[in-house]
Amino acid sequence: MFAYLVRRLLYALPILVGVNLITFALFFVVNTPDDMARLQLGVKRVTPEAIAKWKAERGYDRPLFVNPAAAGLGVLTETIFFAKSVRMFAGDFGRAEDGRDIAREIRSRLGPSLAIALPTFVLGLLVTVSLALLLTFFRASYLDFWGVVVCVAMMSISGLFYIIGGQYLVSKLWKLVPISGYGGGLEAWKFLILPLAIGVVSGIGSSTRWYRTIFIEEISRDYVRTARAKGLSELNVLFRHVLRNAMIPILTGVVVVIPLLFLGSLLSESFFGIPGLGSYTIDAIKAQDFAVVRAMVFIGSLLYIVGLMLTDVSYTFVDPRIRFH
Amino acid sequence: MDFLPILLWSDLLIWLLVLAALVLGGWSARNPLLRAAWRRVGRSRAGMASATVLIVFVVVGLLDSLHYRPRLESRAGQPTAYAVEVLSLLDALLTPLRTRSEKTYSAPLATRAYAKEAIDSRDADGQLRQRRDYPRLKYGGAHLGADEARRDADVGQRLWRGLAIALVVWSAVAAATTAALARAAGASPGEAWRRIWRNECDFAWNAVLATSAALLLLASSIATLAVDYHVFGTDKVGQDVLYQIFKSVRTALVIGLLTTLVTLPLAIVFGVLAGYFRGWVDDLIQYLYTTLSSIPGVLLIAAAVLMMQVLIDTHPQWFATAAERADLRLLALCFVLGLTSWTGLCRLLRGETLKLRELEYIQAAQSFGVADLRIIGRHILPNLMHLVIIALVMDFSSLVLAEAVLSYVGIGVDPTMISFGTMINNARLELAREPMVWWSLAAAFVFLFALVLAANLLADAVRDAFDPRLAGAA
Numbered sequence: 001m002f003a004y005l006v007r008r009l010l011y012a013l014p015i016l017v018g019v020n021l022i023t024f025a026l027f028f029v030v031n032t033p034d035d036m037a038r039l040q041l042g043v044k045r046v047t048p049e050a051i052a053k054w055k056a057e058r059g060y061d062r063p064l065f066v067n068p069a070a071a072g073l074g075v076l077t078e079t080i081f082f083a084k085s086v087r088m089f090a091g092d093f094g095r096a097e098d099g100r101d102i103a104r105e106i107r108s109r110l111g112p113s114l115a116i117a118l119p120t121f122v123l124g125l126l127v128t129v130s131l132a133l134l135l136t137f138f139r140a141s142y143l144d145f146w147g148v149v150v151c152v153a154m155m156s157i158s159g160l161f162y163i164i165g166g167q168y169l170v171s172k173l174w175k176l177v178p179i180s181g182y183g184g185g186l187e188a189w190k191f192l193i194l195p196l197a198i199g200v201v202s203g204i205g206s207s208t209r210w211y212r213t214i215f216i217e218e219i220s221r222d223y224v225r226t227a228r229a230k231g232l233s234e235l236n237v238l239f240r241h242v243l244r245n246a247m248i249p250i251l252t253g254v255v256v257v258i259p260l261l262f263l264g265s266l267l268s269e270s271f272f273g274i275p276g277l278g279s280y281t282i283d284a285i286k287a288q289d290f291a292v293v294r295a296m297v298f299i300g301s302l303l304y305i306v307g308l309m310l311t312d313v314s315y316t317f318v319d320p321r322i323r324f325h
Numbered sequence: 326m327d328f329l330p331i332l333l334w335s336d337l338l339i340w341l342l343v344l345a346a347l348v349l350g351g352w353s354a355r356n357p358l359l360r361a362a363w364r365r366v367g368r369s370r371a372g373m374a375s376a377t378v379l380i381v382f383v384v385v386g387l388l389d390s391l392h393y394r395p396r397l398e399s400r401a402g403q404p405t406a407y408a409v410e411v412l413s414l415l416d417a418l419l420t421p422l423r424t425r426s427e428k429t430y431s432a433p434l435a436t437r438a439y440a441k442e443a444i445d446s447r448d449a450d451g452q453l454r455q456r457r458d459y460p461r462l463k464y465g466g467a468h469l470g471a472d473e474a475r476r477d478a479d480v481g482q483r484l485w486r487g488l489a490i491a492l493v494v495w496s497a498v499a500a501a502t503t504a505a506l507a508r509a510a511g512a513s514p515g516e517a518w519r520r521i522w523r524n525e526c527d528f529a530w531n532a533v534l535a536t537s538a539a540l541l542l543l544a545s546s547i548a549t550l551a552v553d554y555h556v557f558g559t560d561k562v563g564q565d566v567l568y569q570i571f572k573s574v575r576t577a578l579v580i581g582l583l584t585t586l587v588t589l590p591l592a593i594v595f596g597v598l599a600g601y602f603r604g605w606v607d608d609l610i611q612y613l614y615t616t617l618s619s620i621p622g623v624l625l626i627a628a629a630v631l632m633m634q635v636l637i638d639t640h641p642q643w644f645a646t647a648a649e650r651a652d653l654r655l656l657a658l659c660f661v662l663g664l665t666s667w668t669g670l671c672r673l674l675r676g677e678t679l680k681l682r683e684l685e686y687i688q689a690a691q692s693f694g695v696a697d698l699r700i701i702g703r704h705i706l707p708n709l710m711h712l713v714i715i716a717l718v719m720d721f722s723s724l725v726l727a728e729a730v731l732s733y734v735g736i737g738v739d740p741t742m743i744s745f746g747t748m749i750n751n752a753r754l755e756l757a758r759e760p761m762v763w764w765s766l767a768a769a770f771v772f773l774f775a776l777v778l779a780a781n782l783l784a785d786a787v788r789d790a791f792d793p794r795l796a797g798a799a
Contacts, residue, residue: 014612015615015616018612018613018616022617026628026629030632030636031635031639035639038639152781153778155781156722156774156777156778157770157777158726158729158770160730160749164749172756266623266734267730282735285734286734286735293624293631296624297624301619304620304621
C-alpha cells in the first residue's frame with residue numbers, strides 16, 4: 001500500500017510539471033509581459049518607462065529561460081521561468097496585484113471554502129444516493145418515470161438560476177437568512193445554510209439520474225436474482241447488495257464531481273460573498289490578476305491529483321478484492 | 326446592390342457544419358446499423374418532440390448567420406457606402422423589434438414606462454405644469470392612443486386572433502402530413518390519421534404534430550402581440566427583450582456546436598492512435614490528456630480566455646468592425662472550450678479502440694498485411710461512430726449552460742454580444758430594484774430552459790438508440 005502510494009506520487013510529479021509548463025506557456029509565451037503590462041496600465045498612451053517599471057515591480061523584466069547576464073547558477077534561477085513557475089513547487093506563489101502574499105491569502109481563505117464545499121459535497125452525496133435508491137426501489141412505476149422527468153428538468157436549469165432564485169425566495173421574500181456575507185465562528189451557519197441548500201438542490205438532477213442508472217444496471221445482475229431467490233426482502237437486496245456493489249462506479253463518478261464542485265463553489269462563493277478560494281479566483285479573473293489565476297491553476301490541479309489518489313485508496317475499502325502492489 | 330454580404334468566420338463554420346451534417350446524414354443513411362439506430366430515434370416520442378423544438382431554434386440561429394451591411398443613402402454620382410453596422414437576415418425580419426426602442430425599462434405588455442419621470446403638461450388655463458408620472462411608452466401599445474384602459478381587451482383579442490391563426494396553420498400542416506402518409510402507405514386519409522394518433526407509425530408523427538401545435542400557438546400569439554407591444558418588456562436601454570432572446574439563440578448554438586469542431590478531431594485522432602498503436606504513442610497521449618484534465622476546467626478556460634483577451638486587446642488592427650471582433654472572441658471561446666473538453670471523449674475512444682483491435686477480424690486484417698490507416702478507416706472508425714454521436718449530443722447542453730456561467734465570471738462572450746449569459750448577468754442586478762425588474766431574467770430563464778431541456782431529451786433518445794448496451798436492455 002505504502003509503496004503504491006509512493007509510486008502514485010512519483011507518477012503525479014510529471015503531471016504537475018506538465019500543468020506548470022502549460023500554464024507558463026499560456027501566461028508568458030502566448031503574450032509577452034509587455035502585452036500584459038499594456039493591458040493592466042491601459043492600452044492607450046502608455047510610456048515605455050511605465051511598462052518597464054510595471055515589469056520590474058513584478059519581476060517580469062528578466063529573460064524567460066536563460067539569463068546569460070547572471071553568474072553561476074543564476075543563469076537558470078534569475079529567470080521568469082524559475083521565479084514564477086519552479087518556485088510554485090515550494091509553495092511560493094509570489095504577490096497579487098494588491099501586493100499581498102498569495103500563499104498567505106490562500107491559507108486564510110481555505111477555511112471558509114471548505115466550510116461550504118465539504119458539507120455541500122457530503123450532504124449532496126447522501127441526498128442524491130438516497131433519492132436514486134428510492135427511484136430504483138419504485139422502478140418502472142409512475143414515481144420512477146416522473147422522478148426521472150423531474151431530474152432531467154432540474155439538470156436543464158442553469159446553476160445561476162438556482163442561486164438567483166434561492167437568494168430571491170429565501171433571503172429577499174421570506175427574509176429567513178441574510179442574502180450574503182460571512183461571519184467567523186458559530187455564527188457562520190446563518191450564512192452557510194442557504195449556499196449549502198442551493199448547492200445540494202442544484203446537484204440533484206444530474207447526480208440522482210446518474211446513480212439511478214448505475215443501480216438499475218446493477219439490479220439486472222445475476223447475484224441480485226440469487227439474493228431474491230434466497231428470500232431476501234427487496235430493501236435488503238438494495239442496501240446490502242446493490243448499494244455495496246455500486247460503490248465502485250459511484251466512487252469513480254465522485255472523482256469527476258470534485259473538480260465540478262470547485263466550479264460550483266466558485267459561483268456560490270462569489271454570489272454569497274463568502275471569502276473563500278472561489279470568490280478569490282473570480283475576483284482575480286475579473287481584475288485580470290494573472291499571478292493569482294496562475295497560482296489557482298496550480299493548486300487546482302494539485303488538489304485534483306490528490307483526489308484521484310484518494311479515490312484509488314477508497315477502492316480498497318469498498319472492494320476487498322482490490323489490492324495494490 | 327442594396328447591401329454588402331458579409332461572411333463572418335463563425336457564419337462560415339456554421340454553414341460548413343450544416344454541410345458536414347448533411348454529408349454525414351447521407352453517409353449514415355447508407356450504413357444499415359446507423360440507419361436502424363436513427364429509425365429508433367425517430368420512433369422516440371420525447372426525442373421527436375424535442376427535435377421539433379430544436380429545429381425552430383436552429384432555423385432562428387441559421388437566419389441569424391447570414392450577415393450583411395446595408396447600403397447608406399447616397400446621392401447619385403457618389404461612390405456607394407455601406408453602414409459599419411453588421412446586420413443579419415434575422416435582424417431584417419425583426420426590424421420593428423430591433424428599432425422600436427424605448428427609453429428604459431418597461432414591463433411586459435406595458436403601455437407606460439417602469440420609472441416615474443417629470444412630464445410637462447398644460448392645465449386648462451394654459452399654464453405649463455410639471456408633474457411626476459409614468460411616461461407613456463413611445464411604441465408599446467401606441468396604437469391604443471389615449472385609450473389605455475382598452476389594453477386588456479386588446480391583448481385578449483390578439484390572443485384569440487393568434488389562436489385562430491395557429492389553428493388554421495396547424496390544420497393545414499396536419500392535413501398535409503396525413504395526406505402524405507396516406508399516399509405513402511396506400512391507405513385512406515382517415516386510416517392514416519388514426520394511425521398517427523395510435524402511435525402505429527414508424528416515426529413519432531404524433532409527437533411532432535402535438536409539439537408543433539404548441540409551438541404554433543406560442544409563435545402566433547407572440548407575433549400578434551409583438552406587432553404593437555413589447556411582449557417580454559424592455560431592458561435598461563429600452564431594447565426589446567424578445568429581440569435579445571432571438572439573438573441569444575445563435576450565440577448558444579455557436580457555442581454548443583462549433584466547439585465540437587475542435588473536440589471531435591482531437592478526441593478521435595488521439596483516442597484512436599493511442600488505442601491502436603499502444604506503446605509510447607499511448608503513453609504520450611495518455612500523459613497529455615491526464616495533464617490537461619487534471620487542471621480544473623473553469624480555471625484552464627479562465628487562463629486561456631484571459632490570454633486570448635490580451636491578444637485581442639493588443640491587436641485592434643486585426644478587426645474591421647466591432648462585430649468582427651465580437652465574432653472572433655466568440656470563436657476563441659469555442660476554441661478554448663474545445664481544447665479543454667476533448668479529454669473525456671478521447672479516453673472513451675481509446676478504451677473502445679483497445680477493445681476493438683483485439684477482435685478477430687481486425688487481427689485477421691493485420692495478418693493479411695492491410696495498412697494500419699486502412700484498418701482504422703474501415704473497421705475501427707465506423708465502430709466508434711455511436712460513441713461520437715452520443716458524445717456530440719450530450720455535450721451540447723452542458724456547453725450552452727457553461728456559456729451562461731462563463732459570461733457571469735467575465736470570461737464568456739464579448740459584452741456587446743447578446744447571449745443568454747450576458748442577459749442573465751445584466752438582469753441579475755436589477756432584482757434588487759423596487760418594484761422588481763424580473764422580465765429579462767424570466768424570459769432568459771424560460772428560453773434557455775427550453776433549449777437545454779430539448780437538447781437533453783434528444784440526447785437521451787439518441788443515447789438510448791445508439792448505445793448497444795442499452796439497446797439490448799430495452
